[in-house]
Amino acid sequence: MTADIFSFPARPAGEPVCMRRVAAVGDIVVxxxxxxxxxxxxxxxxxxxxxxxxxxxxxxAGKMFGVDRMNCSPQVLAFRAADHDPEAFAALRWRTWMDQGDALIAFAEIARPANV
Structure with a gap:
């Protein structure tokens, strides 16, 4: 058995690691x-x-389920609670749509402006 060793360039010292979180507890996934x-x-x-x-x-009912066991598609849409009107966002929990585009529209309609 053989292996190749690759050298990856290191991040410059002192440079912060910037990573956008995909989701957090309280957000909604479709x-x-x-x-x-x-x-x-x-x-x-x-x-x-x-x-x-x-x-x-x-x-x-408050039970937790593994999203990977329930999802029948490789695509998952994540919506951040902080980016939407709180009451309208909570009202969309457990809602269903026959098309993912309709879900996108529903969340877009309650989105907060980016500069607020």
Whole structure:
């Protein structure tokens, strides 16, 4: 067995590591629940890993489910709570759509302006 060693350039000393978090607890993810009928649903984020990747979502009854076990599509849409009107954002939890585009429109309609 052989292996090749690759040298990657190091980050310059003192330069901060900048990484945008994908999601946080309290945000909402929209994913496909049923590919046959194209059912997309919004679920509140319960758990994320250190990189902000969603691991679990919360049901209406308070149970946590692994998002990877429920999703029937490789695409997951994440929406940050801080970027949306709080009451309208909470009202979209567990809502369903027959098309992911309709979900995008619903969240776009309640988005806060970027400079607020």
């Amino acid at each position: 994913f496909c629940l049923n590919a046959v009928i194209g059912l997309w649903a919004a679920w509140p984020v319960a758990v994320v890993d250190d990189d902000g990747v969603v691991l679990g979502v919360t049901s209406r």
